[in-house]
Amino acid sequence: MLTKRVLETQQEDKSQWLRDLxxxxxxxxxxxxxxxxxxxxxxxxxxxxxxxxPGAHLIADEIAQEVMIRLWEKAHTYKPEKAAVSTWVFTLxxxxxxxxxxxxxxxxxxxxxxxxxxxxxxxxxxxxQALQEKRAKEQVHKGLKxxxxxxxxxxxxxxxxxxxxxxxxxxxxxxxxxxxSRVRLALRKMEVVLRGSE
Amino acid sequence: MMASYHPPTExxxxxxxxxxxxxxxxxxxxxxxxxxxxxxxxxxxxIVGAELMEDLAPTEVSESIKSAVFDRLDQIEAGQSSSxxxxxxxxxxxxxxxxxxxxxxxxxxxxxxxGNVPKSLSYFNISDFSSLTWKxxxxxxxxxxxxxxxxxxxxxxxxxxxxxxxxxxxxxxxEVTVILQGSFSDEDGVYCRxxxxxxxxxxxxxxxxxxxxxxxxxxxxxxxxxxxxxxMRLLNPFLRIIWVxxxxxxx
Numbered sequence: 001m002l003t004k005r006v007l008e009t010q011q012e013d014k015s016q017w018l019r020d021l022x023x024x025x026x027x028x029x030x031x032x033x034x035x036x037x038x039x040x041x042x043x044x045x046x047x048x049x050x051x052x053x054p055g056a057h058l059i060a061d062e063i064a065q066e067v068m069i070r071l072w073e074k075a076h077t078y079k080p081e082k083a084a085v086s087t088w089v090f091t092l093x094x095x096x097x098x099x100x101x102x103x104x105x106x107x108x109x110x111x112x113x114x115x116x117x118x119x120x121x122x123x124x125x126x127x128x129q130a131l132q133e134k135r136a137k138e139q140v141h142k143g144l145k146x147x148x149x150x151x152x153x154x155x156x157x158x159x160x161x162x163x164x165x166x167x168x169x170x171x172x173x174x175x176x177x178x179x180x181s182r183v184r185l186a187l188r189k190m191e192v193v194l195r196g197s198e
Numbered sequence: 199m200m201a202s203y204h205p206p207t208e209x210x211x212x213x214x215x216x217x218x219x220x221x222x223x224x225x226x227x228x229x230x231x232x233x234x235x236x237x238x239x240x241x242x243x244x245i246v247g248a249e250l251m252e253d254l255a256p257t258e259v260s261e262s263i264k265s266a267v268f269d270r271l272d273q274i275e276a277g278q279s280s281s282x283x284x285x286x287x288x289x290x291x292x293x294x295x296x297x298x299x300x301x302x303x304x305x306x307x308x309x310x311x312x313g314n315v316p317k318s319l320s321y322f323n324i325s326d327f328s329s330l331t332w333k334x335x336x337x338x339x340x341x342x343x344x345x346x347x348x349x350x351x352x353x354x355x356x357x358x359x360x361x362x363x364x365x366x367x368x369x370x371x372x373e374v375t376v377i378l379q380g381s382f383s384d385e386d387g388v389y390c391r392x393x394x395x396x397x398x399x400x401x402x403x404x405x406x407x408x409x410x411x412x413x414x415x416x417x418x419x420x421x422x423x424x425x426x427x428x429x430m431r432l433l434n435p436f437l438r439i440i441w442v443x444x445x446x447x448x449x
Binding site for chain 2: 029031034035038039042043044045046047048050051060061064065068069072073082083084086087089090091093094095097098116117132133136137140141144155156158159160162163164165180183184187188190192193195
């Protein structure tokens, strides 16, 4: 079926392939499809973990395993019209990281933080129109390659290394305001968040 | 109604990246319930995370990791709660024990709080605002503490009677406010349900609830507020302890 489709780009081809695999996992509990998703995402998930904790290979293995288990368990909650599989997997990985940070008590308080992200993801109301989602993904994909290096660097610090703006500012030896404005500029250029003029 | 005041872009990005501290994340999550525009923005911000993740140099995964995961699938399928971490979600475990998942969805959906309480506050088991223990600070204002975040940031609900005023004040740290019910105004504008405000030392403002209804908002105080009226200024040293107790109009 997949081969019959006339696909515009390799990127779209990959997105559809991942969606098909997810459908097989969700509906048929298909282990071959799950194995392919594992081969695709596990190396990425390890890299995501290592970006935050360089050299911590055991933790990276654990993240890869646990996030893939969550993918298996939550496959039926994945909504293909709302997000690409990779976007959904990113949110699973991020939420897992938030849980881990809580366990190691960086945020000491009485709240279970994963709920603040989890539940919003699950019922983020109106489905993000499939077409808009596709367009946004293409824009970000292309946009990241065209951004100035220093803007990508700040985004990577925040998203991949899990640094707060303050930590990014300390590490890059930049004023806090500069870090924030690079984030804003990058996101505006990719048309991710357009408002905010300063 | 749509919210018209939104979190700054970099705050939404930190939320999507998962680096925002809980008190701020709670405020953003609450705003998102009222704001479809920001929900769509967060969806796009998640795409940025996904693309950056895909751009990382992939690392090798040993076969033993993969076979360990498949062993876990066997255990899950066998209906055992096998996850060594506490991360097994109710949705996930329910799914294996109940194939038709329509009923599962219903039972695992977050309990819908009554009235005007946003879902983001469901963790605190608030059935409705009037059932909370409100500590009266002045005739016009009472507060109810939710929790304390890192750096002693206080997360509370404030209840301002119709026409009540918080007095003229500024902040040592940052203050984030999300309106849950009613509305209030300051020198910069009128704020309604869902609106998200962030204030710091550079803002000296005076907050007044509108006359027709009481106003309830979620606030995070990153540092004590400073009253700037001539009389209240004398009180500043004491306000680090209980600032809101003396929040009568300062003029």
